[in-house]
Amino acid sequence: AQKVTQAQTEISVVEKEDVTLDCVYETRDTTYYLFWYKQPPSGELVFLIRRNSFDEQNEISGRYSWNFQKSTSSFNFTITASQVVDSAVYFCALSEATGTYKYIFGTGTRLKVLA
């Protein structure tokens, strides 16, 4: 069965610190997709990244980076030099590619960046 675990319920950091949000997933499929979404205090869900299971190359986008490791079933998200605007709830999600329809979301990690 699919499962996504975000063990960190809430993290607080001081501005300019680096922070890593953990995501561990379970799936029996060999082909699947992983996602990260950001939910700022305004409530909308903002897509950040999509990664397929065959591409373990790490990704960097500005201050954001993602580390995908199939060996540990993890897809962790790091924010470098955090800013107050990074304060949000971050969700990791998994989607299998074998004709199924749905995302399985983790329960989210609330990040508070303090000035």
Next chain:
Amino acid sequence: DADVTQTPRNRITKTGKRIMLECSQTKGHDRMYWYRQDPGLGLRLIYYSFDVKDINKGEISDGYSVSRQAQAKFSLSLESAIPNQTALYFCATSRLVSDTQYFGPGTRLTVL
């Protein structure tokens, strides 16, 4: 203009009332989804539709119904609202099943 819109954005209603939440998209996607978000539970799928004639139940469909009026419109109804349906509701769309889902701004529903 936003690609995925939801109306209303906020709604307060009473137990037993029928409520309809509407979702429209201009992305040209065939797939549309309804989720609810509850604190500490993440997002859970209520219903999904792969095209106008294909509607499927998600993991928590009891107490809800949907209508896919057109490719661009997907409505969620609560036939007789109850307090534990108080939640944040999201509509989403995707081009293909495993593609990125794009979410609307959400509807905050309170059932008293």
